[in-house]
Amino acid sequence: MVFTPEQEALIAAQERAAAERVAPRPALEAIWHALEAIPDPEIPVVSIVGLGIVRGVEWELADPSVLVVRVTPTYSGCPATELIMSAIREALAGVGVARLRLETRLAPAWTTDWIAPEARQKLRDYGIAPPGSGRPTGVDVAGISPLRRAAVTVPCPRCGSLNTTLVSQFGSTACKAQYRCADCLEPFDYFKPH
């Protein structure tokens, strides 16, 4: 069959319109569900939602076919950030999000206060003392200089002993410090309050 140039133009326009037609949008619940299934690359027992990295999900007002996901990085130099971004793209494409805009938000700055209670328990079960589990010690280092925080004792996530010592302020990642338990003799990570 031969088409006139006018017909060809019409068909092409119709095909373009069909391609651009917005696919049915997945429900926000399904989107959150997909995000909750993304593990943190460095602490795979907790999800990026549980860690409080995903700050918001919404359809863009100006163009409701675009999903906006707001992400707040944990540490400025966290090497996992790019991996997390690509995991989000992949997971959301999987539930039918056709157009996605990832927004990095610096303020308010990420804080360990945003880590969900279930995620804290998962950290402990995994052998990482969760942030805020430290208790004040008798020594008030902050008294020496206002630039210092008060010293804390961190209970061992395995045996619960308070007989622990700080090995290094930085552990396997920037967000964790290394401790040693003098009772069960195991080393462990402490997720630093931030």
Add this chain to the structure above:
Amino acid sequence: MADDRLLFDYLLRLGDSPLVLAQRLGEWVGKGPIVEEDMALTNVGLDLIGQARLWLSYAGEVEARFAPAPRDEDQLAFLRDAGAFRNLLIVEQPNGNFADTIARQFLFDAWHLLALRGLSASRDSRIAEIAAKAAKEASYHVERSGDWIVRLGDGTEESHAKMQAALDGLWMYTGEMFAPDTTELALIDAGIACDLRLLAAPWRAHVDAWFAAATLKVPGEVWMQGGGGRGGKQGIHTEHLGRLLAEMQFLQRAYPGAQW
């Protein structure tokens, strides 16, 4: 509204110091005295790289307001020559021995945290946001470097001697940290920059307290390198920066635009 050129210059100052110090800390990879310390040195470096990226990205956006060919964070980091770098002289000083590295870190960390806290009240909201984020990270840096000052200063005879020698050697580079030049004064007036003059007293109180705990002697009043408006912030550097950049920038110079 302050001049964008001044703001650009100021953002380079904020970004270049953490960038250059991170490069120095990266030189320790695989050579730390113990594995925990090897990781701590590079973790601090990683924080600083992240902060440098935030500052230099913003610098690039500001440059776009007045320059026909603005640069992004990578171009600013990898394609500027030493004379265009605006970092503090102290951060480009070589690693030396472990005491030299810790002394450099200790003197910088305390200043850095104070400056970031000041900047988190900047009238420029982007600066305030980056500073608030970076200050959280810097507070851990302050703790670590202070602990090492005490451990080495109040350690063995040899570690004490090395720590004291390191601090004596670096002390003259601390002057420019607290001496604003015309760029900074203009931005302080505009409520954008942090007033460096206000940082001197709390910094000195921190240093004095920690030196006392470490049985170290605060170096006497000495002539300050770069304190008279001719130092790192104005692009007048020690011989060490050029060599540091030669290594840091080699790949982008040899293979322009290379990615992996």
